[in-house]
Amino acid sequence: AQKITQTQPGMFVQEKEAVTLDCTYDTSDPSYGLFWYKQPSSGEMIFLIYQGSYDQQNATEGRYSLNFQKARKSANLVISASQLGDSAMYFCAMREGNFGNEKLTFGTGTRLTIIP
Amino acid sequence: DAGITQSPRYKITETGRQVTLMCHQTWSHSYMFWYRQDLGHGLRLIYYSAAADITDKGEVPDGYVVSRSKTENFPLTLESATRSQTSVYFCASAGPAYEQYFGPGTRLTVT
Numbered sequence: 001a002q003k004i005t006q007t008q009p010g011m012f013v014q015e016k017e018a019v020t021l022d023c024t025y026d027t028s029d030p031s032y033g034l035f036w037y038k039q040p041s042s043g044e045m046i047f048l049i050y051q052g053s054y055d056q057q058n059a060t061e062g063r064y065s066l067n068f069q070k071a072r073k074s075a076n077l078v079i080s081a082s083q084l085g086d087s088a089m090y091f092c093a094m095r096e097g098n099f100g101n102e103k104l105t106f107g108t109g110t111r112l113t114i115i116p
Numbered sequence: 117d118a119g120i121t122q123s124p125r126y127k128i129t130e131t132g133r134q135v136t137l138m139c140h141q142t143w144s145h146s147y148m149f150w151y152r153q154d155l156g157h158g159l160r161l162i163y164y165s166a167a168a169d170i171t172d173k174g175e176v177p178d179g180y181v182v183s184r185s186k187t188e189n190f191p192l193t194l195e196s197a198t199r200s201q202t203s204v205y206f207c208a209s210a211g212p213a214y215e216q217y218f219g220p221g222t223r224l225t226v227t
Contacts, residue, residue: 035214035215035216037218043204043220044218045208045218047215047216047218050215091158093159095214102147102149102164102166102210102216103161103174104149104159106159108156108157109158
């Protein structure tokens with residue numbers, strides 16, 4: 001079974017609208033972390049946001065927030081007031097277990113295109 | 117410059133040749149990683165290292181060798197390159213909150 005599933009291969013969104021990128025995960029470990037990364041056309045991988053499995057509140061970083069629904073095993077990325085510069089590939093990733101297991105498993109990504 | 121760097125950024129090599137991709141980080145992070153990125157597969161872990169002289173296999177280690185004699189360096193060697201190893205290779209290191217910071221990538225083409 002896929003550990004990280006991103007079901008939207010591509011999305012087109014009008015500039016200034018909010019965007020939700022879906023991510024579901026599969027783990028039996030009670031301790032885990034979820035990450036989102038952005039990869040623009042230039043190719044670099046940019047860390048956006050992190051959510052720990054024991055965190056009580058949803059993580060936020062500027063215009064990015066993570067809609068963490070533990071029972072549904074989903075960790076959707078929400079981008080508010082989208083901008084042209086948000087056009088990129090977005091990857092969801094998961095780390096399982098306690099400190100000492102730093103490996104990340106990545107989803108296959110969602111290509112987001114912001115339309116002016 | 118602070119951060120994580122990779123060299124070369126682009127490499128073309130022939131089947132059967134040995135190739136080494138270099139990775140250097142200035143943060144003194146303990147954990148370092150090598151990934152490959154291919155269309156339709158996202159990023160897949162090749163090898164990782166918890167500290168100097170400690171390395172372990174990831175999801176797709178076959179055909180690759182790593183070493184880590186110093187904390188800041190984590191080279192990846194393709195012992196006998198094959199066309200299936202044509203890919204973009206990313207090195208990363210893990211920060212204090214488990215987040216990983218990536219290098220700019222190396223685009224490798226094996227002809």
